[in-house]
Structures are given as structure tokens and as C-alpha cells.
Amino acid sequence: MTLLSYEIFQTILEQGSFAKAAQVLHLTPSAISHSISSMEEEIGFALFIRGKNGVKLSSAGEEINPYIQRIVAAEQNLKQAVSQMKGLGAGKVNIGTINSVCLAWIPDIIRTFGEEHPQIAVELYQGSYNDVVEWVRNGTIDIGILSEAASDGLPFIPLMEDDLVAVVPKGYMPKETKVITPEDLKGQPFVIQQDSCDIDIIKYLDEYNLQVRANCHILDDQSAIAMVECKTGILLMPRLGLINPPEDVVIYPLYPRHYRKLGIACLSKDFLSPSARVMTQHIKDYVAQFTEE
Structure with missing residues (x-):
């Protein structure tokens, strides 16, 4: 197997068909098919399942995919390093x-x-904590920003402590309420996000043995806040997710204080590409302005 065959494999996976991969790589369809056939013959298993709607990975293809992604990423990192040495700086x-x-x-x-850094292209992937961890592990992304509690043992560069808060329907709590305690939350209905998005909240509930009565199981912060607004329950969430909250909700800090630690996860701090290193430092500098306030 060659680097070209790995690149062909990755491109087929990205494009969803042999024909589209041939167009992207400026190769003939027969060359694409021959490369994959040679890989399959060498490995001893089929890598793709062909269907009417394109191709998808076989079980064997799923198993070796992370390794191929890492090889392709390593080649790209090498090219970026050489480019940087030549003073080109592209990546x-x-x-x-x-x-x-x-x-x-x-x-x-x-x-x-x-x-x-106009010479460095940026590609963004948004997903759950589990998605980000998986993308780092299989080489889809160079770096991921997530909570340390969800980093699953990956190398982690801390950025900021993001306080957890309670989002409550307006008028739901007594007027004198300044903070929300675990005692205040006992027996309350909750708006809960999925575990893969909300691991820090799950840990908080477990720590205080709070039983969840959830009427809504939501994926994103904005939808969860909307459910609080229509009085379906109380939402616990990180403060960073509060983007222009509606007037019909009240935000309370938690007491005792709890927070999630946001940071950058990667496969290896020592083997980041030059572009990923530059982006990592840029993110650290950007977040530092909030932690210094």
C-alpha cells in the first residue's frame, strides 16, 4: 500500500463514491478502482460496500479507517512542516x-x-462531546475544544473554567433568591440535555444525589433555554452557552460553585502540525482575554 492509496481511500470516504473521488483527485475511475482492489487484496477483506446510493465502509474498513486517517494526517503535517521551513507558511x-x-x-x-494567517485554511466540525473525541482519535480533526470531563484521556490543554448556572422560568423562584443550591433543586422538573452533550451536569446531579424528573431531553443549548421559557422545567448549563437569553428566564449561579474546565484535546501535543500549533496558540490567546477580566 502507498500514500496515494491511502489518499484515495480517504477521498472515497469523504465523497461517498468512486466517481466523485476520481474527479477530485484528477484520476480515472479505473485507477481508483484498481487502487482499492489492490488494497483489499493485500489486506484480505473488502473495504467498501457498494450500493445504489454510493459506497460506505465495510466492518473491516471501519476498523482500519482511524489508522489510515492518521497516516494521511501525518503526511499533511509533514508537508506543512516542509512548507514552513521554506518560508511558504501554507497549511x-x-x-x-x-x-x-x-x-x-x-x-x-x-x-x-x-x-x-490568511495562508492557512480552517475547516470546522460541530458535534457532541463524543463526536469531538471520536474525530480527534480517527484523525478527522487536528484539535478539539471540549470539557476535560469528556476528553476520555486525550492530551488536554486547559483554557478556562466555565461556571455552571441554573436557568429558571421568571417568577418561579422566591424574589429573595440569589443563588441555587442542591436543596433548591430537589423534586424539581428538569430540562435535560443528552449525556453526550452534558457530562458535567450529569456529574453535578450525581454528586448531590439529585433525582431527575425530566420532561424534555434536548440536544442543543438554545432549544433547552426555549423549553425553560415555556415553563417545562429548570435547566442546568454552562454559562458560556447563554447567548442573548430571553427575558422570561432568570439566571442564577450555583452554590457551592461548580464549573466545567474547557480546553483543547489532541492526539499528541508533540506531533501537532505547524498550522495546528499556530491555531492552538491563537485559541489560547483569544480565551485569555476572558480569563483576565
Whole structure:
């Protein structure tokens, strides 16, 4: 197997068909088919399942995919390093992150990074905590921004402590309420996000043995806040996710204080591509302005 065969494999996976991969790589369809056939013969298993709607990975293809992605990423990192040595500075960095970070930080990060490094392309992936971890592990992204509690043992670069807060329907709590305690939450209905998006909240509930009576099981922060607004329950969430909250909800800090630790996860701090290193430092500098306030 060769680097070209790995690149062909990756492109077929991205494009969903042999024909589209041939167009992207400027190769003939027969060359694409021959390359994959040679890989399958060498490995001893079929890598793709052909169907009317394109191709998808076989079980064997799923198993070797992370290794191929890492090889392709390593080749790209090498090219970027050589380019940097020659003073060209061109490159690409793939970032993965969660909903709240995507809304609060990413637009400014990408804009300011583009102004400082116009020669480096940025590709963004948004998903759950589980998605980001999987994307880092299989080489889809270079770096992921997520909570340390969800990083699953990946190398982690801390960025910021993001306080957890309670979002409550207006008028639901007594007027003198200044903070929300675990005692205040006992027996209350909750708006709950999926575990893959809300691991820090699940840990908080477990720590205080709070039984969840959930009327809504939501994926993203904005939908969850909307459910609070229509008085379906109380929402616990990180403060960063509060983008222009509606007037019909009240935000209370938790007492005792609880927070999630946001940071950057990667496969290896020592083997980041030059572009990923530059982006990592840019993100750290960007977030530092909030932690210094």
C-alpha cells in the first residue's frame, strides 16, 4: 500500500463514491478502482460496500479507517512542516467543537485567525462531546475544544473554567433568591440535555444525589433555554452557552460553585502540525482575554 492509496481511500470516504473521488483527485475511475482492489487484496477483506446510493465502509474498513486517517494526517503535517521551513507558511487545520463554544468563540477565532494567517485554511466540525473525541482519535480533526470531563484521556490543554448556572422560568423562584443550591433543586422538573452533550451536569446531579424528573431531553443549548421559557422545567448549563437569553428566564449561579474546565484535546501535543500549533496558540490567546477580566 502507498500514500496515494491511502489518499484515495480517504477521498472515497469523504465523497461517498468512486466517481466523485476520481474527479477530485484528477484520476480515472479505473485507477481508483484498481487502487482499492489492490488494497483489499493485500489486506484480505473488502473495504467498501457498494450500493445504489454510493459506497460506505465495510466492518473491516471501519476498523482500519482511524489508522489510515492518521497516516494521511501525518503526511499533511509533514508537508506543512516542509512548507514552513521554506518560508511558504501554507497549511490547513481542522477544528472540532461543541455547540456553546461554536456560538460564543468560534466566529471570532476564525475571523481573527484568518486576518493573521490568511495562508492557512480552517475547516470546522460541530458535534457532541463524543463526536469531538471520536474525530480527534480517527484523525478527522487536528484539535478539539471540549470539557476535560469528556476528553476520555486525550492530551488536554486547559483554557478556562466555565461556571455552571441554573436557568429558571421568571417568577418561579422566591424574589429573595440569589443563588441555587442542591436543596433548591430537589423534586424539581428538569430540562435535560443528552449525556453526550452534558457530562458535567450529569456529574453535578450525581454528586448531590439529585433525582431527575425530566420532561424534555434536548440536544442543543438554545432549544433547552426555549423549553425553560415555556415553563417545562429548570435547566442546568454552562454559562458560556447563554447567548442573548430571553427575558422570561432568570439566571442564577450555583452554590457551592461548580464549573466545567474547557480546553483543547489532541492526539499528541508533540506531533501537532505547524498550522495546528499556530491555531492552538491563537485559541489560547483569544480565551485569555476572558480569563483576565
